[in-house]
Amino acid sequence: MAIPKLLVISGSLRKGSYNRMLLKEAQTAFGQAEIIEADLNFPLYDGDLEEAEGVPDDVKTLTDQIKNADAVVISSPEYNKGITGVLKNALDWISRVEGMPFKGKPTVVMSANMGRTGGETGQFMTISCLIPLQAHIVNGPMLCIATAQNEFDDNGALTNDHYKKVLSGKMDALRTAIA
Numbered sequence: 491m492a493i494p495k496l497l498v499i500s501g502s503l504r505k506g507s508y509n510r511m512l513l514k515e516a517q518t519a520f521g522q523a524e525i526i527e528a529d530l531n532f533p534l535y536d537g538d539l540e541e542a543e544g545v546p547d548d549v550k551t552l553t554d555q556i557k558n559a560d561a562v563v564i565s566s567p568e569y570n571k572g573i574t575g576v577l578k579n580a581l582d583w584i585s586r587v588e589g590m591p592f593k594g595k596p597t598v599v600m601s602a603n604m605g606r607t608g609g610e611t612g613q614f615m616t617i618s619c620l621i622p623l624q625a626h627i628v629n630g631p632m633l634c635i636a637t638a639q640n641e642f643d644d645n646g647a648l649t650n651d652h653y654k655k656v657l658s659g660k661m662d663a664l665r666t667a668i669a
């Protein structure tokens with residue numbers, strides 16, 4: 491089989507994001523793959539902007555990346571127990587592009603948060619928001635990294651064996667879904 495293409499999407503824009511660290515760990519756990527990193531730094535969705543200028547080129551780039559990927563891996567914190575504005579805004583823009591790029595696309599969702607539940611509530615909301623886009627949500631074991639500030643070392647590697655095992659199970663499920 492050709493080397494799979496994985497599009498990784500962080501629902502947090504910040505450079506030092508634990509979710510970016512988790513995406514790196516997911517790449518390692520997945521094994522050989524071509525990795526494309528999404529950039530969700532879009533303007534806020536605004537119907538007037540869309541009417542005046544059309545869908546921004548950066549959004550079109552993302553939808554092409556989704557179409558061309560074999561699978562998508564999303565890692566996002568929850569904000570105030572919900573999906574981050576950054577990720578919701580991206581999904582809203584994506585839904586305005588013809589061709590349903592997420593339709594049937596194997597997609598994994600996971601989360602890392604500083605709180606005690608690891609972003610579980612926001613993760614469910616993210617999955618709900620992907621349903622109208624017809625993503626194929628690959629379940630596998632649920633991965634919510636709680637107290638993320640204690641779970642990564644200085645190089646951004648996961649230190650907790652339990653989380654490593656769950657991540658590995660999740661990536662196994664994704665490989666199976668792609669095959």
Ligand SMILES: Cc1cc2nc3c(=O)[nH]c(=O)nc-3n(C[C@H](O)[C@H](O)[C@H](O)COP(=O)(O)O)c2cc1C
Nearest residue numbers: 502504507508509567568569570571603604605606
């Ligand atoms: C606006 C905002 C809302 C937050 N809400 C939650 C929350 O609901 N649950 C939680 O565990 N942590 C919450 N946090 C703390 C995040 O877990 C923490 O900032 C985390 O590092 C964000 O993920 P990142 O490292 O990938 O940026 C919130 C942080 C911000 C900035």
